[in-house]
Amino acid sequence: MRAIVQDEYGPPHVLSLGEVPIPAPGAGDVLVRVRAAGVDYGVWHVMTGLPLIGRLGFGLRRPRSRVPGMDVAGVVESVGAGVTAFRPGDEVYGAATGAYAQFALARPGKLARKPANLSFAEAAAVPVSGVTALKAVGKVAAGEKVLVIGAGGGVGSFATQLAAAGGAHVTAVCSTAKDGLVRSLGAQAVIDYTREPLTGTYDLIIDIAGRRPPALLRGLLSERGRLVLVGGEGGGRWFGGLGRLPAARLGGLFARRRVETPISLTRTADLDALRDLIEAGAVRPAVGRTYPLAEAATAVGDLVARNAPGKLVITID
Missing domain, CATH: 3.40.50.720 (NAD(P)-binding Rossmann-like Domain)
Known part of the structure; x- marks a missing residue:
């Protein structure tokens, strides 16, 4: 599958388009066919390896995960053993591992049903x-x-x-x-x-x-x-x-x-609460700009330079 890969820490040019195997869902996993992924400062921290204390989690010399990205919106492709909350074909949004790719793995507790009144690009702007x-x-x-x-x-x-x-x-x-x-x-x-x-x-x-x-x-x-x-x-x-x-x-x-100084973890209950507010018209994602997958490095650079208002999103064919 096509994915953005990163093998070293550094500025946006360390992100490049490549080919990696489609991840196989294990027990308790959901495989999502990604339609869009959000751009946030968490991606920048993993890309640069800064602050240095973060490398205790990211990887000391290089990123543990080659494919960056967390915010995700897409369609469930398959599920691992024990997953009952979702089934293939469900439209979902939430947090995944390696969202800057055609497929990504997520845990059921970090996903929820996508707001019906949002496109995939809009939904990907919401989770984190x-x-x-x-x-x-x-x-x-x-x-x-x-x-x-x-x-x-x-x-x-x-x-x-x-x-x-x-x-x-x-x-x-x-x-x-x-x-x-x-x-x-x-x-x-x-x-x-x-x-x-x-x-x-x-x-x-x-x-x-x-x-x-x-x-x-x-x-x-x-x-x-x-x-x-x-x-x-x-x-x-x-x-x-x-x-x-x-x-x-x-x-x-x-x-x-x-x-x-709250620590926010993306959970189904919070995603459900946000979906209710979005579907009621009380909240809407402010998508400033979208980018194709191949331009993920540009998207992260624009985030840091504050070149666009609202949330930036990567769309995936």
Whole structure:
């Protein structure tokens, strides 16, 4: 089958189109014929091997998995022994191993029925970013003030919609080029970080961009507000954006303002919840651009350069 392969760490050019065997589903596996796959920073981390601490999981000298990609939408091709939740022909979306290929393996607990009102490309934009946003937003009350930093990206576009759907007043932080997108997703105010500083007081701050000191963000919280730190691509080579998380948690131990650093794993229950919201019209994926499989390296490069708003998606014939 055709797949994107990677045999070393490095910039996008280490990703190339090649031929690999179709994976065989073992007991408890689902083989998905991939129709589309999402592009997220997890792919960039595995591609570059950064931060270096991540290589404990990715592989010390080279990636353990030759084929990158996690977000997936497609059709069940076959199932392994013991799988009863899905059968061949089912349209699914979720998280898989090696999604940048014509076929990929997934566990049933990481898949769900694809939203009926989405194309495969749209559905592939949802799993990782949508679940991350779902955990970050949590429960918001009508009238609460929410600040979403990085609102024009994959996670941010979902967080903006989820907070707005909960009745919150959402202020989006993004670049000038993404102003129209975030307003269309429900943001009632926009701070253009290229032109103005962060101001205001908020009940919830979701920082997806990951480059601002937590102490600065805590200063923008209401008395019992909460700060949610999602990932982070800044910092040094060893720990990257993860370096600010321990200090942020310690700083929140002795304050009423809570600091949260959620770990989001793609699970069927969360995918079901997102599908219900999508089919009800409360949330929609914001697909900024699609790429053929052969242009996966370009897609990852555009993600890092922030050349397109919303979520980037790779489509597979």
